[in-house]
Amino acid sequence: MTLTHAPTDLVVTLPLDGELRAHRLGTPGPWRKPDGPIRSRIAYAAAHVVPRTTADNAPGAPADLDWDATLAYRHELWSYGLGVADAMDTAQRGMGMDWDATAELIRRSGEEAAKSGGRLACGAGTDQLRIADVPSGVAGLRMIGDAYREQIDVVAGAGARVVVMASRALAAVAQSPEDYLTVYRTLLAHVDRPVILHWLGEMFDPALRGYWGSTDVASATGTFLSLIEEHADAVDGVKVSLLDAEHEIALRRALPDGVRLYTGDDFNYPELIVGDDRGHSDALLGIFAAIYPAASTALQELDAGDTERARAILDSTRELGRHVFTAPTYYYKTGIAFLAWLNGRQPGFAMVGGLAGGRSVPHLSRLFVLADRAGLLADPDLAAHRMRLFLGVNGIGQ
Template sequence: MTSLILPTADGGTRQYRLSPAPRWTKPAAPITSRRAYAAAHVIPEVTADNTPGAPAQLDWDATMAYRHELWSYGLGVADAMDTAQRGMGLDWAATQQLIKRTGVEAASVAAGGNAATAGRSVRDLLSCGAGTDQLDIDSLPSGAAGVQAVLHAYREQIAVVSEAGPKVILMSSRALAKVASGPDDYLHVYSTLLREVDQPVILHWLGTMFDPALAGYWGSDDISQATETFLTLIRENADKVDGVKVSLLDAAHEVSLRAALPDGVRLYTGDDFNYPELIDGDGTRHSDALLGIFAAIYPAASAALQAYDDGEAAKGRAILDSTRELGKHIFSAPTFYYKTGIAFLSWLNGHQQGFQMVGGLHSGRSVVHLAQTFELADRAGLLKNPDHAAFRMSDFLRINGVAT
């Protein structure tokens, strides 16, 4: 059995012995008990600039292959989201290409004969974020003119997503958070957009732990007041809302919000700490999923959802629980660097040639943090080929000055 030397938080090292290779089974039919999207990361060209502020240059073959990997396990893909580094390295030019290319790939999967995706539409297989990140926030006008600029930016991005075929996710907007004077501005922008869309969308509420620039979203720093504004919007436009994705890392708030939603509006959990119990549910209601952590734990997530499909809820919950410690570690503060852990596991599992991220984000976590990511992934059975992963981990440690 393979072993290697890992660094410890106190500056020392210790020997770690890897577990046997995991055995996860792909679904033989589409998953039906829960609707689940894995929010996927992007893979840059290893020889690109990949420094802060540089235009994103993606390895399109590897980026698309990763999405096909997620689809092969019966999961949907949530693309062009914060996991794909929207606002943290992925510029609007690259984002448009990502949406268009992934739309083409999703259409090919929908037309194909994969047992895990049979009968699924492009909208079931793929949701993409529409936001306002093409705007220069520093040059936005104040007041009504700023709000109107935000509205036009949303429209531009919604058109790109709609033309490509995926389901639209209305992402939280840093620009709107800056120019909105209160709840009425949020209701005006979102209500206008919901009236204009042809198909129901997913509303996205992203907390400040993921993006500090979103403080006061929905017009208040008070979560209960913000929630009332959010619910007002949903109740008045329920026929245009497929579901809501809430990423506040507050399980009690999510359960309360879930119970208050109109019939037919889904709660897609974005809680990467408490997803096991939220997906499992309380016996009356459960959350569906739109999670960044699912891009890292997708074989286990698929197995858990297959168990729910088979009526084995206890087994499904146990599988999700077995990944919780890894999820909490990857999403530990500063939470917005969780993407680094997802890309690191992708590299360990051979899905990308190098441990690189656009905007230099591969430097967002310490060597010790990533060593712990490696160990927790191994314990959860999420290293596809332990020997290969250990080889890459050893190289990474040597390059970073850890004696192995």
């Protein structure tokens, strides 16, 4: 099944493959909002944050958010029947957002979720710690556990489901798989409702290399599974972001009954979400913040039992997803913010910490083409206008 989008009269000249090429835009896809909750999958879109355009959005500067635009984006995601995963790496945790700003984001998102009835999960980590201040050994592990619990209490207090994020501090201090288990056991004994455990691969954050005590994925998975099996009643699900579909499927099949796998694979999400007769993954994805109209429509097709149509819609966004998350993967947030700006969801192409410079003009030009082909430029006239402005300030005339 092929999805097609009729051409328009809009043409933008873009730097593609080392030369300037004319690109004729198409029309938006046939996306729709659901009439009620999506039933077939639990799906979270990991939302980004929007800074004030007049703020000092430079590397190292404190985060200064445009709260109206940031929270409006979350309402947009909820309106399509998706949950919002907030205060995650997509929201620039560890890349411009400090803990004080993050805690405020969690509280405000919690208030908005309560008003709208939207599903909300928020990340709890240890980023209030300076890694250099964390001692080695038992004292360091105790400090990391205390930091986790502080953040867990903020998330729970906001009414959100807790996502226990991977900790750079723990990766730096832990000397063995048992050190990871020691910390996580105390956390799972502390929570009063099931949490989501988040395993983020080093392609997203190089500081997390060797998480769960080994650079060997099979060994790390064994440690991870032993924790989940021991505390299955405290685990709602796991989010795995290793960009390895075969590993995810094997892990999903090994999980205890009742523990979900929320795919974090922004490359292979179509087949993982649609699944097969042996199961499927739910979703907690950064790419869903970019493709949410298509993602919602695909999930509605799954609700209706049309797996072929659902798969075709998700497949139509795959090339865009792979481009947004191309190496260095941790700059994927730049593409998500750029697409939000093209679609009028934020007033300027600005990011906390100067991260708007994380991708090149040719990269963002290709993103423009792929988003258009996927039918994800909601207002082609606005998108073309903003793209021309962006190209013009970068010395590329029309």
